[in-house]
Every structure is written in structure tokens, then in C-alpha cells.
Amino acid sequence: MKIKEINTMTYDTDEDHTPTQAKHADRLGSASSSDLERVVINKTAVREILDQAKAQGRTSLTAPEGKLVCDAYGIAVPGEGLAKSAADAVALAQGMGFPVVLKIISPEILHKTEAGGVLVGLRSAAEVEQGYATIMANAAKHDPHASLLGVQVQQMIGGGQEVIIGAVTDPSFGKLVAFGLGGVLVEVLKDITFRLAPLNREEALSMLDGIQAAEVLKGVRGAEPVDREALAAMLRSVSQLISDFPEISEMDLNPVFASASGALAADVRIVVDFAPQPERYRPSQDDILRQMNRIMRPDAVAVIGASAEDGKIGNSVMKNLINGGYEGKIYPIHPRAEEIMGRKAYKSVLDVPGGIDVAVFAIPAKFVAQALIEVGKKKIPGAVLIPSGFAETGNVEGQQEIVRIGRQYDVRLMGPNIYGFYYTPKNLCATFCTAYDVKGKAALSSQSGGIGMAIIGFSRSAKMGVSAIVGLGNKSDIDEDDLLTFFEQDDNTEIIAQHFEDLKDGRSFAEVARRVSKKKPIVVLKAGRTSLGARAASSHTGALAGNDKIYEDVFKQAGVIRARSLRDLLEYARGIPKLPVPKGENVVIITGAGGSGVLLSDACVDNELSLMTMPEDLDAAFRKFIPPFGAAGNPVDITGGEPPATYANTIRLGLEDARIHSIILGYWHTIITPPMTFAKLVIEVKEEMKAKGIEKPIVASLAGDVEVEQAAEYLYQHGVPAYAYSTEIPVAVLGAKYKWARGAGLI
Template identity: 80%
Template sequence: MTAVIDPPRTAPAPDVVRRILDTAKSEGRSALTAPEAKELCDLYGIPVPQEGVAKTADEAARLADGMGYPVVLKIVSPQILHKTEAGGVIVGVNSADDVKSGFQTIMDRARQYDPNAELIGVQVQQMLKGGQEVIVGSITDPSFGKLVAFGLGGVLVEVLKDVTFRLAPVSRADALTMLDGIQAAEVLKGVRGAKPANREALADIIVNVSNLVNDIPEIVELDLNPVFAREDGATAADVRVVLDFEPKAKRYLPSQDEIVRQMNRIMKPEAVAVIGASSEDGKIGNSVMKNLVNGGYQGKIYPIHPKADEILGYKAFKSVKDVPGEVDVAVFAIPAKFVAQALTEVGEKKIPGAVLIPSGFAETGNVEGQDEIVAIARKYDVRLMGPNIYGFYYTHKNLCATFCTPFDVKGKAALSSQSGGIGMAIIGFSRSTKMGVSAIVGLGNKSDIDEDDLLAFFEQDDNTQVVAMHCEDLKDGRAFAEAAKRVSKKKPVVVLKAGRTSLGARAASSHTGALAGNDKIYEDVLRQSGVVRARSLQDLLQFARGIPVLPTPKGENVVIITGAGGSGVLLSDSCVDNGLSLMAMPPDLDTAFRKFIPPFGAAGNPVDITGGEPPTTYKNTIRLGLEDERIHALILGYWHTIITPPMVFAKLVIEVKEEMKAKGIEKPIVASLAGDVQVEEAAEYLYDHGVVAYPYSTETPVAVLGAKYRWARAAGLL
């Protein structure tokens, strides 16, 4: 399939846009009037009804006569954004007399609603008939910047909250995915005899709204609600545009080359200085030194201490400035009040990275102290990790730059956490499951280095195959999304976003803003960026462990082979929950499976071989599942029996897997083992040999397979 590339474009009539904005700014307004908003819509090809603004009742009647009945009357006032709440909207007006009385009613209601509001007049608008009501809009998120929204519209928009978001600017392909990204997507296709909505017309509006808000930074919220979507097109019945003229501070963002250069020196250093190194047990500086030494780090270690001559057999220096030669990273193990001075010396020594373990900064309310160290870092071009972190590991350099215990199981999974407690859970899980890691990184307050910096490093790190991240917020969500979109084409990126159960959306001037619950934005933008989202810490850890084990599937057809009907039902449910497609069994393949199972078993999908079958039945059905090219992944449901004990099952699975691998056939296989405690050893054996297996769970193995599939789809590999 050829990719659709949106043609280049030029912003229309910048002089007209400037005039509209300058007028609003000079009048101290934070919103455009309806006529101004219509003028912008006309410039950007957003269809709106015929309309005009009347300052008198007679003028309103003349306008209505000219465009034909019925019409809608709406108050025009810079101060009254929510017209319906003010009683400032009357629909279905069918005669000149009714227009005149409606004009007066609206003006009276508006004066009562806000006696100080400037009443410009009444907008007379052609009334639209028929079609599905949808909303198209935009908000400006503090982290992600401009977002475009699409959803079910009308008066119930904030009740139903059926809306989806994308980063602006959106492509036409993005716009079309938005139409399918709401729960009511089927309604747009026409239900109960209704005509389907014109998808191309809706996509046009979404793209044009995206262009509009992307061209004009001052627009912070925009609503087209409702948009009437019909078979022959789509028209926005009401337009609301909210402005903010305050200049926005730009975030410090080094170039990609600069990020990679400095991150490589920090993560893979040849020389490490420990500021606050100590010989005294129980001190953080002592733990860091011991971990560097006992972890097997082969680079140079320089303890920094104002009085000591030697620490743990290494020559100590009073300042990093006294160290001979280059230092790549300095690990801080001193109280917060001493960090600024020591960081200045790090900058003067031209050390590119500082790992700030100390707490006592923004997390305790000391924002000023954190701002001070960031300013020092900017002055000397030092990248800061932390503060308030446990440090980091990079196992392929045997580097344990942390006060936590050394970690020595090398592997391909890189993990990070914003929380120290979650970091300890990552370390414990990795050690318990023998999950090999390339890196474990604490980010803490994220005064400087954050997730997108790590992604830039892990993207080019040959020792990393999957990146799993815990975060409580994204300091620069747009930078992260751009990095994740790039990296996820090559390597899976898994994110556990804490705080997804927000109690409500922020206060907003538009319907779109009110719909933008923080987690809904994260959900849609992470998906748009190709990120695999974890719903729990257990998901994050299991995905990080399992995704690198599974080969990438070549298609969507999944088959379940189970020795227990009950497991088959639960595994099927899990497939639905994880977006997996159970293959509709072709007749010839159904016949082939039936050759190996008893008459009272069940082919189809799941393939139920029943629990009383010998090992050969498992072996034959699994071999068939791997051999047939129409099947792309296998889910195995094992039931503990005397005839086929757990380890017998595990070894035969690996035997068949290796037999097929020798023939060039590799497919993802996951397994659920139900039985007594012996299934634990069997599951471990399977996992160690490339089959993602779990005892006592039908949900987890399927979730891991689902995560692999979500990544493969987003990366365009299926």
C-alpha cells in the first residue's frame, strides 16, 4: 500500500488573520466574535451556514427573509461564550414576526445574564437540517501543545464524552483514524435507516481545523459544535474561538546530535566521579562507591571528598577540578544545600553529566533551589539526571551508579521510573525473574533529562531492544511523542502512565476543553505515537520481560490449543480484551486438527484436545499450528494431568519449537499452565527457552502477546 503524503500548504491570508487578532487584542478580548470566527472558517475552508449580524429587529428579519426559513438566532457578545447558558439561542424560527420577537427576547436575556456584557447584536443563521451531530475542536495542553479533537457532538457532548484526540498538525490519514476512534463510530456509518456521514467531508474539516490552530498560536481553544455530518457533506453550525496573547516560554531543547553525544557519555562513561564519596558504612556516598567497585565497573573511579586522601582504595580528591584527565559523569551523594557549588565545579571541569541523588528540591517545595541548579547546568552545558533519584544502571558497562544493590543480569530491556519506589520494584522483579536488562534509570524530579532524552539514547543503543517507562507526568509531552513515534518504528516503547484515573477535566472555556480529561489525551497521543500502554506496574514489567522474547508475528491469525475447555474460554476472552484476532478455522485445517484429537474433543478455535491426551497429541497439534502458514501465533492452554505431566509438556513444546526453528519457522508462542505447583517449574523452563509462559493465569500470557501485536501494528510490520 502506498503511503498518503499530504501536499505542502501555505497559510492563507495572513494579513486578514492579523487584522482579526489585532482587533480582538486591542479590545482586550479573549475570544473572537461569531462573525470573526466565521471569517476564519471561510479562509480555512471550514463550511459554515449563511449568516449575518443584525443590530435591530427589522435588520434581523431582512436577513432571515434573504436566506430563507427556518433560521437560528444567537446572541453576539465578546463576553458571552456559552450562548445557550445565557438563553441566547433560539432555533427553528419560521417567520419575520418571530425573528423580530426572538431578537428582542435574546437581547433581554443577555442583559439579564450579564448586565456588563457588550451586546453587538444577534446573529441570524441559516438553520441546518438533518445529519449526525459531531464536534470538531482543538485545545492547547500544557504538555502536549496543540491537540485536535473529534467526537460525538450536540447538547450531550460533555455527558457522553465520546471524543478522541491527536497532536496537531494532523495528516489526512490521522483524521480518518479519528473517525473510527470514537465509541459511536458505527453511528457515522448509518444505523436504523439513517444515511452514512460523508467521511471525506469530515476529514477535510478535521485537517482544516488542525491547519487553522497550527498556523495561529494565539488560538488556545476552538469548538465547532455541532457539526452536522450528512451524506452530501458536513457543516459547522456554531464556532467558538478562545485566544491567549501571552507569549509562551520555550523549553530548553538541545539538538538530537547533542542529546545523543552527552547521553552516551553519561550512560556509558569511561570515568566516573563520586561527589560525597565516603568510607563510612550507611552513607549514600559509601554505597555508590561500593556498587561501582563491586559491580565490576572497569572505568576510572574518582572519589571526591574535602578531607579524605583515599576511599575504598581509590585516591580521593578535594574537588572534581583536581581530577587529572576527563570525567564523563559525576554522581552526587551530598546534601541538597551543597549541590549548587559542587555543580559549578562540575561545569568548570567540563563534565557533561551530573547524576543528582539528593532530595530536598522541588519535591519538597524548594523550587528556587532546583531552578538554581538548572541555571548552573545551562550555563556550563551540563545535563542533569534527577534530582531526588536512586541513580542508574547500565549493565553492559557493569555500571551501578546508584545506592541500590548491584545488578548484573545483562539483557535487552531498558527500564526507567519517575519514582524511587517503582524503581526498587523494577530492580526486584528483574532480579527475581532473571530478566536481563540493559539499563535501569531513575528520573525523579526531571529537572532536565527526561523520557525523550532516554529514548534518544536507547534508540541508538545496540544493547537495548525494548524500552519500558514509568512516568507520573511528561514535562514535554510533544517532545516525548515525537521521540516515541520515531523510536517505536524500530523498538517497542512501553509506558505506564500513573494517575490515569483523574477526577475530572480542567476548567475550560470550550466543550472541547471540558472533554480533555488528562488521561484521555495521554491515551490517544500515546497510541498515535506507537507506544504500547501498560495499565499496571505488573503489565509494565511483564511486557518489558516478554516482548523481546517473542518473535514478531507476520499476520493477525491467532489459534488457541488447549487441554482444558475452561481455559480455552478464558483465553478467548483475553484475546478479545487484548485486541487479538482468533482465526476463523478453514475447513481443511479443521479436518487436519481433528486427526490428532479424540472424537469428543473440539476443533475449530480454540482447538480443545481434552485433558486426557498423551504428549503426542500436544506435540502433533502444536507442530501443525506452527507448520501452517495461515496461523501467525499460538496460545497454549495446558492442564496438569498424570498422562502429560508439566515438565513433559514443557519439554515437548520446546522440542517442537526448535524443530520448526531449524526449518526457518518462528512464531510467537505463549502458554497458560493450570495445575499444581509443578507447573511453576514448567513455566520457568518454557520462558527460558523462548515461550512466554505463566502458571495460574490465562490473562497475563495473552496480554504480553497483545502488547507485541500492538507494537507490530503501530510499527507497520503486519
């Protein structure tokens, strides 16, 4: 016997051949959390059911088969049986007790209600006998060619809150579990949340809080709260089931009746797909690091298509490598030139006498494949493919060819259709864009060349130091999780910010991001978040699985911070590293303008920040420094006419009191406390407290004339993310820091 322990639940994979129908025949009530502390899994029973469905060429399981699958994984379902005649139906109903539900059983009729194949609340033998005939007639009329196997007689249950638990198979993320309110609400509100399967207990419980109507489960208007542990256990059982059997493509438990005493799945729908899934190419983490370290930190670079002619991409790459200060070896590759920019040129990389770490391609697409073979024979670990003309123009075969060559020779491909990349610790500008030399700790990447140029421009304008800027383009090979793996161990990187339009292997990204985000913040800007095109699917869960909702929930599960705009991505990359990790959730606003205080408070709600309820003694302490017509509480409104000392005293108090964990400053431009005076006193108090071992996150919003711009820049340069003319951005940056700290388990 092999035992797999998953938190409080035990999954037993013993080859247990005891009929599950018999073992659970007396289960008429719902399963409680205590019942589910030990779940014995019977994989053999599920395998037999699936093999039978496959042999019969079916794409779904019947309701009785669904019940047996649930029994095999400890998923509580009502008592039921299959009737092949009206007499059978009456006997079953009398045995389990009225009222009962009747449901048509047919492999071809997946949505029974639409076929008139469901009757509920039958309370007598006569009603059951007539109901059997009605359902069979309705089903035959709905689909004259359907195989009608009989009618399922099921104990009718009620009471509690209706929820839906389901599963879908996403092309990028693979197996996902879904949870939401059941019945009509899930159809109308689409209030549903997703997580990657399999789940642990904490992830399952987080799903219960991940829907907008989470408060309903806690009990409202006198209703009892549901048994959260029972629901979490059911979610985990579903997640384990679909992980163990990949051929289960979709699953619905809808409705599940959740009450204070447990959870019971009233209806089961399982869709299967036996087509073999293509294996994804996934190098080991060690192999990724081995090659990415040489690509990103090369000692020798070859430029294939190097040119001495201005205006050529190969010319720009050469200039950037040289003018950017790269101190490694540069090998120009050109079929006819003897030398380029004072460096000996070679007809092929095979002619270069020394080793090469990365080759930058600046030649037309039609020549890339042959040159890549030579790169492979030279045992160069990486190729930076700047040329366009591949999958983005419809040349899918051309892109597939270079991928095949790369795999054959163990060459990792960056691109094609990219601007190249920068790695500032090596003064490396392997790109045709302008050179960049502002060094820092932020690593950024983009799928789009245009977004990449915006990243370069913002970074230069804001004086945001970067460790790397990388273009990924078509992502034929190297993608976001390869970069995460490299930046995780890169001492020159403290935060990773990525723009992308899709993830070719979302599960791999999530697995790597979950690990990396514990050490370094990851910020992503996923384009296309407002797309209305949800995939058509055979189950309610699948139909509700809008692609962006999956991204949203998986990012949360992996501890990734999601930016809603390009500006957010850039501001988070710039601001998050400036802030120390908060030691708790209590945030206090100190402002010189009541209007700013209101807007800052709204922004706190929008960014899931907790405004501290001011204790009486702390309230009294703040009141000592502000005028009688000011307002303590939170926000602390010191009013606009106060001298610098009032700002200094209140900020000092906020930093000194251990109950306050973060401070948001709202400054209003006045003659009494000019912008630069305010900025300098903030930094003086901050440094004074730092000398005493006190550091807390501080962000600032500055309202006023153009002088506030200089003051905001001064604050930023000294470790306080500050923004002129905005109450939203500073709070969003603080909120992003909190999201990362929570996900990393630091608060």
C-alpha cells in the same frame, strides 16, 4: 505563492485579500470530501481578526469572526449574517430562506444558550422580528454589562449525525485536536478522542475510529454512513489553524452535521490567549546524544561525597562501582580524605588530572550548587544528583538554581532525588542500591525510587536481563525523551519501558517516541490514570479534556504501548522481546481445558486480538488429531486426557499453516501429559519449525499444581512467554507485541 502539501489537501498560504465572506456567500450546503481536496488558506484574514481581538483586550472571538476564520481555512459553515436591528434580521432571513437560527453576538457571552441567546427553527418574518427582540432582552438580563453587538442570523441546517470537532491547549502536550459525538451525547458519555496537532490524513481518519461510538458514523439501522474524508479534512483544517496561530487556545465546532454528502459546522466558538508562552528548553538531538553517550557509557566517573564510612550513600556508591565490576576510572571526591577504598581521593573534581564523563553526587542538597559549578568548570557533561531536598520538599528555588548552573556550563542533570542508574554493558552501577549484573536487552526507567526498587527486584527474581535501569526523580533536566534518544541508538537495548507520573514536555516525548517506536517497542506506565480532576475550561472540548484521556490518545498516536499496572510494565518488558513479529492478525488458541479456552478468548477480546475464523479444511485437519468429543473451531479444545502426541501434532499444524499467525496455548495439568513433558514438547516442535524457517509468536497459560511453575520457567527460558495460574498475562503480552507491530507498520 508558497504551497504546503499535506496528503490530499493543499494548504495555500498566499496573501489572498479577497474577502472570504464574499467568496463563500453562496455556500449553503455542506462541504464534501471532493470540495475539500484543495483548500486555500488565507492567513492574512485570520491575523487581522486576531489582532483586532487583541487590541480590544478580548479573550474570545464573536460568532461572525469565527465564521470568517473558518472560511479562511476552508471549514464549511452555514450561510449567515449580522443583524443590528430587527429589520436587518428579517431581510437576512428572507435572503437566505427560512427556517433560520438567531444567536446573540457579544464578546462577554460565550455560552449563548445559557443566556437565552439562541432561537432555532424560525419560519417567518414575524417570528424573526419577535425573536430578535426576545434574544436582545434575554442577553441584557443575563449580563447587564455585556456589549450586545447584534444578532447572528444563520441558515438552519439539519440531518446527518451531530459530532463535535474541537481543539485545546494542554500545558504539556501543546495543541491538540478533539473529536467526538456532538450534542447531548458528548456531555453525557464524554466519548471523545484527542491527537497532537497538526494531523496527517491517516491520523485524522483514526480519530473517527477512536471513539466508542465509531460504528454510528458507519451507518446503523439503515442510516447512511457519513463522509469520512470530509470529516477528516475538517479535522486537519482545525489542526492546521491552531498550529499556525498558537494564540487560539480553544476551539469548538459543535455541532458539526456529518452526512453522506459532507460536513458542515453549525456553531463556532473560539477562545484566545495572547499571553506569550515560555519557550521550552530543548537541546538538539545531536547534543543529547553527545552528552547522553558519555553519561550512560562513561570511561571515568567521579563520586562527589565518596566515603569510607559504612552507611553513607557515598560509601554505597563507591562499593557498587567497584563490586559491580566497572572497569573505568573511579575518582573519589572528598574535602579531607587522602584515599578511599584504595583509590586516591581529590578535594574537588578540578583537582583530578584526567577527564571525567559523569559525576555522581552523594552530598547534602545545600552543597550541590557549588560542587556543580566545579563540575561545569571541569567540563563534565553529566551530573547524577542522588540528594533529595529540592522541589519535592518545596525547595523550588534550590532546584531552579542548579538547573541554571547546568544550562550555564552545559551540564546535563539526572535527578535530583534519585537512586542513580545502572548500565550493565559497562558493568556500571552508579547507585546506592544493590549491584545488578543480569545483562539483557531491556532498558527501564522510573520517576519513583520505590518503583525503581521494584524493577530491580522483579528483574533479579525473573532473571530478566537488562541493559539499563535509570532513576529520573524530579526530572529537573534529563527526562524520558532524553533516554529514548539514547536507547534508540544503543545496540544493547531492544525494548524501552518507562514509569512516570507526568511528562514535563509531553510534545517532545511524543515526537521522539513516534520515531523510536518504529524501531523498538516503548512501554509506559503512566501513574494517575484514574484522576477525576479535569481542568476547568471555557469550551465544551476543554472541559472534556481529562488529563489521562489525552495521555491515552497521544500514546496511541505515537505508537507507544500503555501498561495498566506495574506488573504489566515488567511483564511486557520481559516478554515482548521473546516473541517474533507476527505476520498477520489471525490468532488460534489450542487448549487442553475448555474453561481455559473461554477465559483465553475473553482475554483476546480485551487485548484487541483477532481470533481466526477457522476455514473448513483447517478445521478438518485439526479434527484428525483430537477425540470426537473434543472441539475444533477456535479455540481448538483437545481435551485434558490426551497424550503428548496430541499437543505436538496440533501445535505443529498451527505453526505449519501459513494462515495462522500466532498461537496461544492453554495447558491443563494431567498425569498423561505432565507439565515438564508439555513444556519440552512445545520447545521441540518450536525448534523443529524454526529449522524449517517458520517462526511465530507463541504464549502459554499453564493451569495445575506447583509443577507448572517449573514448566512455565522452562518455556520462558526457551523463548515462549508462559505463565502459571494466569490466562490474562500471556494474552496481554501477545497483545502488547501486536500493538507495537501495528504501530510500527509491520503488520
